[in-house]
Amino acid sequence: MNFIIRKANQDDMHDVLNLIKELALFEKEPDEVEISTEELVKDGFGKEKNFRCLVAEVESKVVGMALFYPRYSTWKGNVLHLEDLIVTEKFRGKGIGYALFSEFIRYAHNKKVKRVQWVVLDWNANAIKFYKRNGGEILNDWRVTVMNKNSIKKFIENESI
Amino acid sequence: MNFIIRKANQDDMHDVLNLIKELALFEKEPDEVEISTEELVKDGFGKEKNFRCLVAEVESKVVGMALFYPRYSTWKGNVLHLEDLIVTEKFRGKGIGYALFSEFIRYAHNKKVKRVQWVVLDWNANAIKFYKRNGGEILNDWRVTVMNKNSIKKFIENESI
Numbered sequence: 001m002n003f004i005i006r007k008a009n010q011d012d013m014h015d016v017l018n019l020i021k022e023l024a025l026f027e028k029e030p031d032e033v034e035i036s037t038e039e040l041v042k043d044g045f046g047k048e049k050n051f052r053c054l055v056a057e058v059e060s061k062v063v064g065m066a067l068f069y070p071r072y073s074t075w076k077g078n079v080l081h082l083e084d085l086i087v088t089e090k091f092r093g094k095g096i097g098y099a100l101f102s103e104f105i106r107y108a109h110n111k112k113v114k115r116v117q118w119v120v121l122d123w124n125a126n127a128i129k130f131y132k133r134n135g136g137e138i139l140n141d142w143r144v145t146v147m148n149k150n151s152i153k154k155f156i157e158n159e160s161i
Numbered sequence: 162m163n164f165i166i167r168k169a170n171q172d173d174m175h176d177v178l179n180l181i182k183e184l185a186l187f188e189k190e191p192d193e194v195e196i197s198t199e200e201l202v203k204d205g206f207g208k209e210k211n212f213r214c215l216v217a218e219v220e221s222k223v224v225g226m227a228l229f230y231p232r233y234s235t236w237k238g239n240v241l242h243l244e245d246l247i248v249t250e251k252f253r254g255k256g257i258g259y260a261l262f263s264e265f266i267r268y269a270h271n272k273k274v275k276r277v278q279w280v281v282l283d284w285n286a287n288a289i290k291f292y293k294r295n296g297g298e299i300l301n302d303w304r305v306t307v308m309n310k311n312s313i314k315k316f317i318e319n320e321s322i
Contacts, residue, residue, distance in 0.1 A: 051233045072212045117307045135312035144303045146278045151296035
């Protein structure tokens with residue numbers, strides 16, 4: 001299997017969005033994807049570059065991607081967050097995910113960050129196995145908490161009463 | 162209890178670091194704090210402003226803080242992450258944590274982000290209760306995964322063989 005890993009450009013964002021949707025379906029949250037190709041282009045390649053993205057290509061077709069950005073740890077300082085690592089189903093098991101992950105880790109190493117991190121679903125046994133094999137440590141006692149736009153609005157409204 | 166919430170400045174970073182250390186001790190990870198006051202000043206108030214910080218003051222003394230920064234969601238776009246929300250033990254239960262949280266949510270609302278998020282320890286029942294009461298949703302099936310500097314180095318070295 002011949003593939004190349006390269007930096008994404010804005011013309012890739014349509015394919016990247018399809019990969020995002022494929023992963024959201026696998027994660028049983030297909031309706032959660034509200035983003036558009038245009039937003040990805042604006043947010044990643046506009047005035048503010050809010051993320052970096054690598055793509056994997058087979059015969060000029062995008063089959064995988066890794067998307068990441070800086071975060072700040074009050075324990076470590078500057079760290080990197082891997083938001084998504086996706087290989088389309090047909091091309092899994094060929095080392096493409098590993099190659100994307102490896103390129104991300106090299107980037108982190110060059111940036112001299114003290115930590116990289118990401119989240120994984122607790123039932124995604126293949127991903128957990130992959131991450132552990134490559135040096136990832138699963139922190140079982142932390143829970144992700146979110147407040148969506150409606151809850152933010154509700155909070156503000158309740159406060160205004 | 163009279164207190165004020167205000168934007169932190171660099172002179173607060175010494176007190177902020179003490180709060181970070183107090184929280185890390187509570188979270189049973191006191192040795193994980195590697196950051197210095199100087200780094201907090203450089204990273205938060207230097208050329209790159211990698212985080213925003215609010216402090217709570219009682220009689221001109223910093224007794225609490227909230228620290229947050231932008232993140233990028235491939236489902237929602239620009240979101241905000243609340244890295245730390247801390248009130249020193251002696252001043253808990255007086256509404257200071259709520260006031261810091263509220264100011265953060267107002268900031269998020271003004272920025273029109275589609276989501277705010279943070280992490281919480283699964284045994285921190287008081288924090289979970291507080292977050293749920295205010296509209297936070299705990300995602301029980303996601304696991305935080307980290308790779309520290311040593312694991313990054315090891316990964317790169319293994320690849321070079």
